[in-house]
Amino acid sequence: MLLNTDPRLDAFAGTIVDWQKRHGRHHLPWQGTRDPYKIWLSEIMLQQTQVATVIGYYERFLSRFPDIASLAAASQEDVMPYWAGLGYYARARNLHRCAQVLCRDWGGAFPESSADIATLPGIGRSTAAAIAAFAHGERSPIMDGNVKRVFTRYFGIEGVTSERVTEQLLWRTAEAALADADAALDMAAYTQGLMDLGSQRCTRSSPDCPLCPLQAHCYAHAHSRQGELPAPRKKKASPERQCKMLILASSDAILLEQRPPSGIWGGLWSLPEYEDERALATACSNWGLSPEEARKMAGLVHVFSHFRLHIEPWYLRAGAPVVAEPAPGQAWIPINELSATALPAPVKKILDGLYCLTGR
Ligand code: SF4
Numbered sequence: 001m002l003l004n005t006d007p008r009l010d011a012f013a014g015t016i017v018d019w020q021k022r023h024g025r026h027h028l029p030w031q032g033t034r035d036p037y038k039i040w041l042s043e044i045m046l047q048q049t050q051v052a053t054v055i056g057y058y059e060r061f062l063s064r065f066p067d068i069a070s071l072a073a074a075s076q077e078d079v080m081p082y083w084a085g086l087g088y089y090a091r092a093r094n095l096h097r098c099a100q101v102l103c104r105d106w107g108g109a110f111p112e113s114s115a116d117i118a119t120l121p122g123i124g125r126s127t128a129a130a131i132a133a134f135a136h137g138e139r140s141p142i143m144d145g146n147v148k149r150v151f152t153r154y155f156g157i158e159g160v161t162s163e164r165v166t167e168q169l170l171w172r173t174a175e176a177a178l179a180d181a182d183a184a185l186d187m188a189a190y191t192q193g194l195m196d197l198g199s200q201r202c203t204r205s206s207p208d209c210p211l212c213p214l215q216a217h218c219y220a221h222a223h224s225r226q227g228e229l230p231a232p233r234k235k236k237a238s239p240e241r242q243c244k245m246l247i248l249a250s251s252d253a254i255l256l257e258q259r260p261p262s263g264i265w266g267g268l269w270s271l272p273e274y275e276d277e278r279a280l281a282t283a284c285s286n287w288g289l290s291p292e293e294a295r296k297m298a299g300l301v302h303v304f305s306h307f308r309l310h311i312e313p314w315y316l317r318a319g320a321p322v323v324a325e326p327a328p329g330q331a332w333i334p335i336n337e338l339s340a341t342a343l344p345a346p347v348k349k350i351l352d353g354l355y356c357l358t359g360r
Contacts, residue, residue: 006176008155008217013181013190019213020193025200029058031192036110036117036135037068043127044095047144048088051199057086068108071099080267080342087345089266094122114140133191141174142191143167146198152230153202156219161230239307244280245271245347246294247315247354248287250322253332254351256341264304265344269333271313280314287322297353302346313350 025031028051030042041061045054061082065071071079076096083092098121102108110131111117118128125143132138143151148161151170159166178185201212209221220226248255256269274280281291294316302309326332333341339357351357 008219009177009180012154012177012214013185015213016193016197017186017189020189020196023200024189024193024196029055034135036131038062039131039134040098040110040123040127041095043130044091044122045086047091047127049086053086057082068099068102068110071096072103072108076261076267077342081340084268084342085345085348089268090262091122093261093266097121098123110135112136112138114138130191133187137187139178139185139187141171141178142194143170143174144195144198146202147174147194149204149230150194150198150202150214153207153220153226154214154218156223156225156229158229159231160233162233166231238303240310241307242275242310242312244274244277245311245313245350246274246280246283247271247297247313247350248284248289248318248322249316249335250318250332252336253334254338255326255330256333256343257327257330259344268342268344268347269331270344270347271350272330284316287318287324289316289318289322291316293317297350300346300349302344309346311346311350315354 028042030038033039042054042058045058045061064082065074065079074096076093079092079096080089083089086092101120102110112132112135114125114128114132117123117131118125120128123131126147127144129138129140129142130144132140133142148170151157151173152161155173157166157169157173159169161167161170181190197212197214201208202214207220207226209215209218209226212218212221215221220229246255255272257272259265259268259270261267272283274283280294284291284294294314297313297315299310299312302311322332335355338351338355343351348357
């Protein structure tokens with residue numbers, strides 16, 4: 001049990017703040033603002049996604065949806081192309097829904113306290129605390145994946161961090177670290193410092209202890225247990241799934257179908273999928289095309305958090321323009337509009353190989 005007299009708590013937060021000011025990151029596009037909208041957008045994008053990937057998406061998103069009102073007024077259809085390729089699409093759907101809730105219930109602005117922010121769609125306790133700390137200096141702890149790693153190693157916290165008991169201990173420790181800190185603690189620098197330390201020094205596979213400001217009192221460093229903390233999650237074998245995707249080209253367009261609004265790739269435009277070659281051949285015949293002319297392309301594997309999808313793409317170009325109407329939810333998308341269409345990452349990769357979308 002961690003006591004408030006534990007020497008590891010002494011000066012913990014102050015050390016993080018001093019280090020952040022000298023060695024942390026200060027020039028990310030979402031820093032230097034107290035606008036909760038911009039902070040919120042960056043925090044949501046940064047969940048599960050690396051900073052380098054987020055920067056371009058963040059800037060494009062903000063230039064199209066500069067504030068809560070513009071995001072709330074857009075349709076989900078408008079929003080998804082600005083998220084396509086980032087993955088975890090529920091984040092974008094929640095972002096959109098949250099903007100609408102803010103306009104409906106909060107006068108178009110974010111509430112100030114992290115407790116109120118955490119009631120909004122798609123915003124958990126840690127993200128709410130980060131928004132409140134950066135926007136208003138609220139003194140609430142955060143606990144994302146990077147911060148969990150720092151805390152388990154520094155304080156020697158055993159147990160799998162996704163398990164309730166361990167998570168509660170982590171939160172209590174984070175609260176104790178703040179309770180012990182100076183009353184004038186710079187919360188924005190502390191919050192950013194924890195994030196920076198987790199991503200720049202206390203990294204998953206090669207923690208840089210000699211350059212870490214916490215080294216002197218770090219449990220994992222003292223006991224050479226950096227490789228054991230945080231305790232690894234028991235791994236379940238990821239199920240394997242297969243599907244065939246049809247790239248049906250007619251004139252200068254490709255047949256795409258929109259995924260249902262929730263679930264995998266919700267709301268994005270994907271290639272029609274079939275379980276086996278027979279189903280794919282039937283679909284070709286229904287378009288009045290000869291299945292024998294479909295060409296199998298190199299397959300790819302897309303890894304989701306809970307399964308691996310083996311995709312086998314098939315390409316078929318109609319000799320004459322297809323006249324049959326697409327089924328509900330399907331549409332012919334001109335090839336020169338594909339780069340602006342909300343496509344799932346593996347579909348974008350397949351079509352990019354055929355049509356060089358990135359150069360368009
Ligand atoms: S001393 Fe090493 S293990 Fe401990 S917090 Fe710093 S980087 Fe992580």
